[in-house]
Amino acid sequence: MIRLPPHRPGMRIGLYGGSFDPPHAGHRHVAETALRRLDLDRVWWIVTPGNPLKERHPASLPERLAAMRAMVRHPAMEITDIDSAIGSRYTIDTIRYLVRRCPGVRFVWVMGADSLAGFHRWRDWRAIARLVPIAVVDRPGYTLGALHSRMARTFAAKRRPGGAAARVFASSRAPAWVFLIGRRSNLSSTALRDKSSKVGSMR
Numbered sequence: 001m002i003r004l005p006p007h008r009p010g011m012r013i014g015l016y017g018g019s020f021d022p023p024h025a026g027h028r029h030v031a032e033t034a035l036r037r038l039d040l041d042r043v044w045w046i047v048t049p050g051n052p053l054k055e056r057h058p059a060s061l062p063e064r065l066a067a068m069r070a071m072v073r074h075p076a077m078e079i080t081d082i083d084s085a086i087g088s089r090y091t092i093d094t095i096r097y098l099v100r101r102c103p104g105v106r107f108v109w110v111m112g113a114d115s116l117a118g119f120h121r122w123r124d125w126r127a128i129a130r131l132v133p134i135a136v137v138d139r140p141g142y143t144l145g146a147l148h149s150r151m152a153r154t155f156a157a158k159r160r161p162g163g164a165a166a167r168v169f170a171s172s173r174a175p176a177w178v179f180l181i182g183r184r185s186n187l188s189s190t191a192l193r194d195k196s197s198k199v200g201s202m203r
Ligand SMILES: Nc1ncnc2c1ncn2[C@@H]1O[C@H](COP(=O)(O)OP(=O)(O)OP(=O)(O)O)[C@@H](O)[C@H]1O
Pocket: 017, 018, 019, 020, 021, 026, 027, 030, 110, 111, 112, 113, 114, 115, 137, 138, 139, 140, 185, 186, 187, 188, 189, 190, 191
């Protein structure tokens, strides 16, 4: 059995999965927004060995974990390799595993607006939505696509308010989702990779 970060029944824990190739301040913004606005006790970052929908192979897992540990220094945030430790490629499998392993913990899946826009392409996406509440942090360029996505339309009646009421969102019964609007970040890993390859080619 793999070792999980400390947890106990009743805790509200955000699960924030990603490629993080490389991690950037936009990722930190998402995790901090979820932590604060949903009044979470913890955010567990879950570094995927590889997004099943992306063809490009990311940097090695140890490299990405090291970069994230250097960037994320917050007592309520845990950087984990849960996906690879349990051999999961798909989010549904990771969430099922965690829900079974941690009875009484209130998990919330956390993601950016671009992920909501394409969520209906994820394996068993409806099952994910029925298993845990989902919090979505807005991202420039993706607001409309997210709010008109198949997931948003399918579960339109299950959308919860994102204002002060979001503080109790983690106790919602799934399916439930919230769209957190506010300060936004336009950073992306693609832009950072492009920039570093340009700098490299100028040397
Ligand atoms: N600037 C941002 N604002 C809101 N959400 C973001 C932002 N950047 C990333 N996210 C979210 O963080 C999670 C991990 O994203 P990911 O590691 O793919 O970063 P990315 O910048 O989108 O990378 P890439 O450009 O390589 O696709 C996803 O849920 C994504 O929606």
